[in-house]
Every structure is written in C-alpha cells, then in structure tokens.
Amino acid sequence: MKVDERRVRGLNDRAAGGGPVVYWMSRDQRVQDNWALLYAQEKALERRVPLYVIFNLFRISDRANTRQYRFMFAGLKEVEGSLEALSIPFTVLFGAPEDVIPVFVKKHNVGEVVVDFSPLRYARTRRTKVATQLSCAVTEVDAHNIIPCWKASDKEEFAAYTFRPKVHRALSEFLSDFPKLKKHPHEGGLKTKPTDWGAYLKQLSLEELNDTAFAAGEKAAHKHMAAFIKARLDMYHEDRNDPTKNGVSGLSPYLHFGQLSAQRVAYEVNKTLDNNKEAREAFLEELIVRRELADNYCFYNKKYDKVEGAHAWAQKTIAEHKEDVREYLYTKNQLETAKTHDDLWNAMQLQMVQEGKMHGWCRMYWAKKILEWTPDAQTAVDIALYLNDKYELDGMDPNGVTGVMWSICGVHDRAWNERHIFGKIRYMNYAGAKRKFDIKTYIQRYAPNDTLFDNN
DNA sequence: ATCGGCTCGCGCAA
C-alpha cells in the first residue's frame, strides 16, 4: 500500500538525489501509523538507499516546561529503540534547524528530506528556512490529520458546520488502516549511539529527568486508547462536559506530540461498532472534525492568534467594547498564581498547573474569564496562550490556539446577545457552571498549595 | 424542567 500522494507536497522544487532518505521527525513522534515515515521508507526502498530519522532539538520557546520535555523525551527514547529494531538509525541534531540540518545533509550526501506537517507559524518558518537552503528535495507529508489539511478544504472554514460535510465526504477515502513500517534493508554510513537524554535536559537548562505523572510514548498511548474505548467511550456523550467525572478521553497529550495517530484512534473506534452510537459520534466529532478544523484555521489564517484573525462581526463587537470598564483587573502573575476572586476559576488554573491538563469544558470558562478580567481582548489572548503553552502538556498546538480564539474572539462561533465587555461574544458564567456540575467537588479537588509555584 | 429569544452570515436551494 502506497502513501496517498495527496498527503504529500514539495517544500522546494529541487530534485531528489541518489543518497539516503532522511525523515525529519517533528510533530509526529511515533514509529508506527506515521505517513511521513512510511513515505520516507517508500522512497528509500524505491531508490535502494538507507533511511535515517533525525530529531532537531533546541529551545523553541521560553514557555515550554520540564514536564513537557520529560513527556517528549520519554516518547523519543522509545522511538529510538523501536527504530533500532528496524535497522533505522535515529539521531538528535542539536541547534537551530537551518544550521544543523544542512550540515547533516551535506555530510551524509542525503538525497531527500521528508518532514511532517504543522500549520503553526514557528514550525512552518523552520521548514521553509531549511527547504530554501538545501539543494536536495524537501518534502512535507501531513501525518497528523486523517484528511490532509490542504485537501480537506482549500480555504479557511467559517465554522464547524461548513467544514463537517467536507470531512465526512472525504473520510471514506482516508480513514484506513496503516501498513507496517518494515525492517530497512539498506544500511548506510551513519553510526549512532544511544542518546543521552539527561544531558540534553541539562543543555536546555531543565531539571533532571524524573518520573512523570503520565506514562508517555507510543506503547502507553495505545494502552490508554484501548482502555478508553473499552471502559469509558460509551459514556462519552454524557460525561465529557462534567469536570468532576473522568468522562474525557485524556488522549490529547499523546495526540499533540504525535505519540498516537488520530487516524489510529478513529480506526479502532469504528472497528468496534458495538459501542454506543451517540457516544461514538460525539467522540469522533471532537477527535476528527474539531481537531482538524483547528489545523485548518491555523493553516489558512496568518493572524490566527490575533484579534484581527477573527470574524468581522467579532472584531467589530470587540472594538466597540474595548473601553468598557472591567470590574476586576488581574495581572498575568495574579492569574498564573490563581489569585482571583473566583474560586472555580482558581481551581481550573490549579488543575492545569498541577496536572498539566485542564478539563475541556473548563478551558472555555477559563479563557472567557480572562477576557473579562484583563484590559483588552488581545491581552487576554496573549495571557491565555502563554499559560496554555507553559502548563498544558498539549500546549503549543493548533487545538489550544483555536480553543482560546473561540472563547475570546468568537472564532468558528456565532454572535450572541450583546452584553458588557463581551459584546456579542458568547458569555459564560459561574451560574452556568453551577447548573452543569458539582462545582464544590471540583474546587475542593484542586485546593491551593503554597509550594506549587516555587519550582517554575 | 423546558422553551424561546438573543444575533450573524455561510451555503445551498430556487
């Protein structure tokens, strides 16, 4: 089974040479179920050349924290081992990609570089810089979305309802099983030794590698997925919006780092049609339609994290309410340390800091309150994304960007009735949360802990 | 407990 060419696009117009094929692993950090890696092997087998996998490491953001790096490194360590068993050398290249990747390519006479796809600004800039510099072909494969981002739609979608029919039409073509990655038969000159991940943590000025609260990596992801499908999927439609229940899948960290393929999850869910139909459809709506809509938004909207990226009606209403007096005004630090008058909001912030994960429903309430309590919408977006990227295990992801923009700037949403500060942006409040779930239980669970912020 | 109004614009039918 060949990789669908619609997943693939050239990032420069250079021809592939006769040297080894390199997969530059970035967003999709897994060995199986990875169309970019499968494509790289397909090309290497056609040309009878070696296949190498590289991971480029450097401090991409001062926001990223030790928890995220631990999670990522644990996954990469497993990747390294799995690749070794398939005779595919793996190596880390440390430094700015436009510096270190061309050096590697030259040294090993690489014929083609294959990279996975991300719609985020920093990721695209890195890929473009490298593609421009190299004299061999640089090819991008969308290994993250079930339907390749540029194929699902050729424009920025207005809302989920405009995107949904396109996705459902294309699913029958793209929602397949994956072929297995093969043991690679062509050996090359790259000799690697086991990566010293602890040394890289030091180099990045991060703490030593300790046990993480989450089991990271491909194997753990599959175990988590199987357990969710078996035990909790059937209640998903009823429990997912209650933060006191364990109703959500908990798969987003694995999906974010690409340790798990969304296509694999969707395929496995569809395989067992004895599950509850309503639950299955609600879950697949979030896993596929809303997640891939987030990629669509960031891919086609250059101002995806700016008020200017929002719908015209939203920009207008935000401008009209810019001068509205805010009853509560908090600084970034007050918000970060959960020192607001709202015990429910504080508990949400504390859940995120403590667990690296905030419940999906809470993320909406949380972001909307930041709009209410900061001087203007852009400040709110900036703070929400800063906190999201710093504390969430699934930070630095189109899902987080789109979620924040939905909450604060009405992206993919409709106008609602006019009110103070929010204008026509959908409003959410404490009373609504009270109606929905037992907020007392939730608040008590994440009681403040004075030592929390000392380690950051 | 349930329902309608709030409010905007896309996409499709005609």
Add this chain to the structure above:
DNA sequence: TGCGCGAAGCCGAT
C-alpha cells in the same frame, strides 16, 4: 433572494 442552522450559553417566562 430566502432560509436553515450553527463548537459546548444565558436568562426569564411558563
């Protein structure tokens, strides 16, 4: 040109 309906709500009337 008209019309249905939408990413998770709120509020007041019944």
